[in-house]
Amino acid sequence: MNSSFYNAVVIITGSTQGIGLETGIQLLKQGAYVVFNGRRENPGPVLQTLLQKHSSKACYIAADVGNASAVLNLVTAVIKQQGKIDIVILNAGMSSQGYLHEHADGVIQNIINTNLFGALWLSKYAVPALQKTKGQILCISSAAALCGIAEYSLYSATKKALIGLAESLYSELFPMGIHVGVTIVGFTENETFKTALKPDGSLHPVPNRNAFKPMSRAATASCILQQLQGRRRIVVTGLSGKFAYAVSRWWPALYLRLLRRHYLKSKLKA
């Protein structure tokens, strides 16, 4: 098979559904060995069927990425099984909507643990293995990182932090031959069962945002594969993402005002 992913060992965090799962499916088709991950013990029917079909090319390892020792165990298990790691995709993510001051302390901790500490722990523990393969780390950020969004403060803050992490590691790990990139994901079609946290910690379903013409998960995953293939530092996906990226970069104050106006209008309507 003529693919740069052939026999590459790839860990994708948060890949029991959504963009992570789709990225894993596309990497499997390109001949990679894919380590799927999520917190749930049982990966669910779709992933279970996939794992049965590709039993020699894929596995599932349950681990909460916010837990340092669970992440270390994940890395150790992959090296023991496969002997190497070529790519880690820091995709696990969780959002919440609501006023920051109404969030329970545990919810704040949970989101920061998943979105930021998850990326830090896996980057830290995978570096020695990635150095041997001259591998890659890819952070999955969001257009919500370009300018903080009202009532998504934890999500915006952690996703913005991932851009900083990717920038630091881009230079820091370059001498070791490790490439670090970041994907700024624009609106993408949600998984049917996608959930987000409420400030009190309960989960609520996230509806699809058809008004924003979301990209399909397959198209977003395909951008991720192209980015990895070209070892590109930054990729912004989708029209909405590219628009947000351009405006926030060239007219940051204007973009902030536009977001505030949109927020205030939505509050008046509600």
Ligand SMILES: NC(=O)c1ccc[n+]([C@@H]2O[C@H](COP(=O)([O-])OP(=O)(O)OC[C@H]3O[C@@H](n4cnc5c(N)ncnc54)[C@H](OP(=O)(O)O)[C@@H]3O)[C@@H](O)[C@H]2O)c1
């Ligand atoms: N969808 C979009 O429009 C969009 C836009 C911009 C950026 N993004 C980013 O893209 C990534 C994927 O988004 P998505 O919409 O595909 O997500 P999703 O459908 O909500 O799936 C989230 C995945 O993360 C896993 N997960 C959550 N917390 C975890 C933890 N602590 N440890 C390990 N796994 C965990 C979940 O599995 P378990 O439940 O089994 O743990 C699930 O597989 C996220 O980082 C998100 O911020 C998405």
